[in-house]
């Protein structure tokens with residue numbers, strides 16, 4: 001085989017056993033979108049939304065959204081606020097966007113004229129639970145930046161009313177496993193997408209606009225079982241690719257037909273069953 005990995009140096013960085021376990025970085029939450037170089041490049045990437053977000057993730061997540069009329073909605077990692085505004089345009093009664101990056105919040109505020117959309121500048125892991133406040137929680141392409149998935153699940157579960165929905169998209173685990181890009185031939189053609197260290201969950205570092213962007217790799221089983229253990233029922237799991245016909249003249253996105261770039265999960269909060277007096281354990285008074 002004459003091919004080569006495009007990002008050989010990145011590959012060296014992402015082999016999990018070589019990522020130093022630094023207790024300081026472990027506590028800190030990454031806020032790469034506030035890096036000026038990263039922010040500028042990301043804004044440019046999303047200018048027309050004709051890439052992965054616009055052609056793959058957005059049409060697919062649209063197929064699992066409920067009727068938004070009258071719903072109270074929480075968006076975790078709300079970015080430019082696109083989904084917040086979309087939800088309101090579809091009739092949501094109020095929307096709160098939570099976003100770690102000040103620059104993204106400022107961009108969102110600049111595009112939003114709606115008193116029923118509120119943005120909160122904090123990490124989603126640090127959000128206080130608002131019991132039963134929401135009908136729908138959405139998170140789009142943000143959870144793979146979060147170390148503590150279970151903490152977010154507990155908050156979302158607490159925030160949702162019974163049978164409320166949690167719908168999220170993440171970079172697909174076959175992409176975050178190695179984070180090394182396509183294996184290319186000598187002419188830059190895509191030969192295959194390498195997957196390795198799939199079971200070794202945790203931090204990956206990647207060059208994306210800037211060096212050292214941190215993502216967290218989790219297996220599909222972890223994403224799904226975390227939900228089930230937290231009290232959700234899984235309703236859909238999608239591994240979408242571009243809508244047929246949308247890729248003409250887009251060789252850069254042909255790879256989305258060969259391996260899934262995004263995973264979308266829809267889950268419903270199971271009703272919390274309060275113990276009835278008959279089924280409750282007998283208290284001290286009942287003991288003989």
Ligand SMILES: C[S@@+](CC[C@H](N)C(=O)[O-])C[C@H]1O[C@@H](n2cnc3c(N)ncnc32)[C@H](O)[C@@H]1O
Nearest residue numbers: 033077078079099100101123124140141142145
């Ligand atoms: C790929 S962008 C997606 C933005 C938006 N959801 C969308 O689909 O257009 C990921 C967003 O998640 C935000 N983010 C990353 N980690 C976060 C965290 N721990 N808490 C809140 N937001 C976070 C980033 O700042 C960024 O705006």
